Amino acid sequence: MKGQEWYQADDVAAEYDDKRFSRGGRLIDRREKEAVLDALGPLEDKRVLEVACGTGRFTVMLAERGADIVGMDISAAMLEEGRQKAQAAGVSDTLEFMRGDAARLPFPDDHFDSVVAMRFFHLADTPKSFLAELRRVSNDQVFFDTFNRFSTRSIYNWALPMGSRLYSRYEVDSLLEKSNLELVNAEHDFVFPYGFYRQIPDDVASAFRSLDTKLLSVPGLDRLASVSYWDTRV
Template sequence: MKGKEWYQADDVAEEYDSKRFSRGGRLIDDREKKAVLDALAPVEGEDVLEIACGTGRFTAMLAERGANIVGLDISEAMLAQGREKARSAGVADRIEFLRGDAARLPFPDDHFDAVFAMRFFHLAETPAKFMAEMARVSKDVVFFDTFNDRSTRVVYNWLLPMGSHLYSASQVNRLLDGAGLRLVDDQHDFLLPYGFYRKIPNGVAQEFRDLDTSLGEATIGPWSVGDALASVSYWTATVDDE
């Protein structure tokens, strides 16, 4: 089972966080949350839209920091997990969860201060359309991540139940240009693929993460190893009013 059918299954939603963010996967969770906060903070009082909010990891985190946030996802099972997470964190009053299609966002133009999507574009069937919609409803910031086509992810990609679309930097730049967005920051991380970290215990995960980070920060002549071979990139853009 692949794609939308896999993603919307009840058992996938129930086990999503525990399978991906336990063991060494907790380091992935930490890094992704840092990337979101780096791009969007400060969020207190800001109106934020999260596309493909899944189980609400980021939705609840931003609500705890004072954001007024809408979480949109195609999976009702994932949204149920998000609502429970929001209730447990005591921030349900700051979040509205909606089931919807990212290709046809049910909001007017310039409705949010920031729009972001994590773990989304590798599954996007029509990425240009999704990007255009994100840009349309944002007044300012658009933030997202991609899996990259010059990384170990190329090999790991064959093992995923859904398969992933891998992007080059030039492809991302074309998406941004087509949506009227201007890139303001990009960060590249994880030479080792996510699947590796999920398989190793906490006790050794940090040692591998430290090595991964050191290698990613290394340079060969004018080239950054991380920029060239990282499996994940985080992209921060802004609506180009020019």
């Protein structure tokens, strides 16, 4: 099953968080949330759009911190999980979940202060057009992540039946140039791919994560990172 088809399957949504963010996956969840919070900065009254919001991991977190946020996803089942999460967190009245296509965002130009797209571009069939649309509705910031082509992720990706799109630095730079976005910061992380962390217990994952960060602290070895976070401005 291809990645987009798998993601939209109704039975995937109910188990999505447990499969990806339990065990060693908790490290991934924490790191991704840290990256989003660091990039967006102060959130009080900031207008934010999260594209491909899934089960609302980031949407709910940002609403709890004062953002005026809309979470959009193509999967109705994922959005229902997000609504339940928002209700449990007590923020269901302060955010909006809506179903939609990232290729045709139903918002005017420059409508949001920040647009966030996490775990999205590895499934994007036309990344150039998607990124241009994210840029269109943002008046300041577009923040997204990619899985990297020349990394251990390529081995993991080869073994995945659904596959995912991997990006080189040249490809990301080209996408940014064509979308008229300026890169202001990039962070590269996780030598060991996400799938590896999800298969091991917390304590074992912590040991590998320590090794991971030590490797990436060596000058030049960030090229081994399997994921990158891109903070851009319009």
